[in-house]
Amino acid sequence: MSEIVVFKAEEQKIMETLKSMLRTQGRLDELVSVEKNEAALVDLSAAISLYPSILGHQSLGRASRSIETLVNTLCLQDLMDLVFHIPTKAILGQSYSLAKINFFYMLLYLTQEIAAMRPIEEEIREIISINIFGIMAEDVFISIISDKTIPMHIRNNAGYLLASIWEHRIDYGVDEFAPALTNIWHAREKIDPNFGTMMGISELFMLSQESDPIWFEFLQRDDLKQDEIDALQEFLMGLSFEEMIQLSDEMKKSGRFSIDKNEIREKEMGEEKINRFFETNDPRRLFKSFSLRKNNSIFRDRGNTPGPKKTLEEYLMCYLLARPGDWTVKSKS
Known part of the structure; x- marks a missing residue:
């Protein structure tokens, strides 16, 4: 089972710095709100980690599923039907990415109100960009997979990369799988x-x-x-x-x-x-x-x-x- 890393070191540093600043300034309502949203992300990541690896092999009765059968299934579907064939772990993973984007926008709004935190605004925007890029890359690969005019070997290759993004979207980020994008x-x-x-x-x-x-x-x-x-x-x-x-x-x-x-x-x-x-x-x-x-x-x-x-x-x-x-x-x- 692939565990999801909730926050990278640079993200954790920004969060702790901001929380310390809120605590020092007595802005306890904002601090509680940040901590609640942080805890929600941790809980969501825990739920995602309970699902089996998208890259693994699973059996249920006479049925079995592997990365190869998943990619083949995705390539055979029309775009409008694709959502019913996407692994639950992938669907929750995208929700996690969106929740993380919203969380860091929350931090960005707070830094704009605290003069001492303004130097890290660009760092927060960079974190938001990386997570948005992940969602965009997923969309690019889904478009390729769903386009029946594209040769099958290209769509298959896109399917394998998409599965890797689904499995490791938080651990590595999209840079690992689509640096050209x-x-x-x-x-x-x-x-x-x-x-x-x-x-x-x-x-x-x-x-x-x-x-x-x-x-x-x-x-x-x-x-x-x-x-x-x-x-x-x-x-x-x-x-x-x-x-x-x-x-x-x-x-x-x-x-x-x-x-x-x-x-x-x-x-x-x-x-x-x-x-x-x-x-x-x-x-x-x-x-x-x-x-x-x-x-x-x-x-x-x-x-x-x-x-x-x-x-x-x-x-x-x-x-x-x-x-x-x-x-x-x-x-x-």
Whole structure:
């Protein structure tokens, strides 16, 4: 049975520092609230640890289940039916991740009220980002597994990685299993698009400075498709394919070669529209961008309209999972 590590050392340090500060300042109501939520997370992790390993082999009467049968079952299901075939441990694990995100947002709000704690705000945001990345990575792999147009060996490989994330989401984090994704997400969080000519050259340069070598292999290959290029532009610019087409047409009609960031803001397009309720450095901004890009790609695919039919993250992982390598994980009894 794989035990779940509730809080990593750096998380524990932040929590203890904040609780000590609340105790010193006599803010006992807030302290009790923090401790209750902390205890709830510990209890939830204990419940998760009672379930058998997702990577293991279990038998019940004549029926048996292994990592191999799980991956095969997941790949055969339609997206709408997939939820009934996901192991309970995985479902509880995602609830745990969401609860942990909410818990650290609670700590973040408290640090903003205590001047002495403000230096650790960025550390808390980083913890929140890592947990959000885990949920996003899970979504990427589920999308790949559920897409019957993707070759079966790629979907199988995605299934094994997804099972590993489910089993070890707290112990190791998503960095262990999908570093190519977390690298581009970390880099994208630091980019504030300039727009300009709408080509995304400067944004791509900034993103590539901190990206994994596999990122360059993905971009430089000879069979890079237009949909992948369009998905990259969506990712970099924070605008949908349709919005970029609209802006490009407007620029041509007015004889302009560039557009100002303030104009995008005034038009309430893309991320300016969906993120107006979040601060610039809020980790949820990237999640909302990912969700919007994913929904748009699904609508294009169903309607057979122009534009990318997958997110950049899906295209990148399909390329990576198609490469030779052992993506399987060994069953554990």
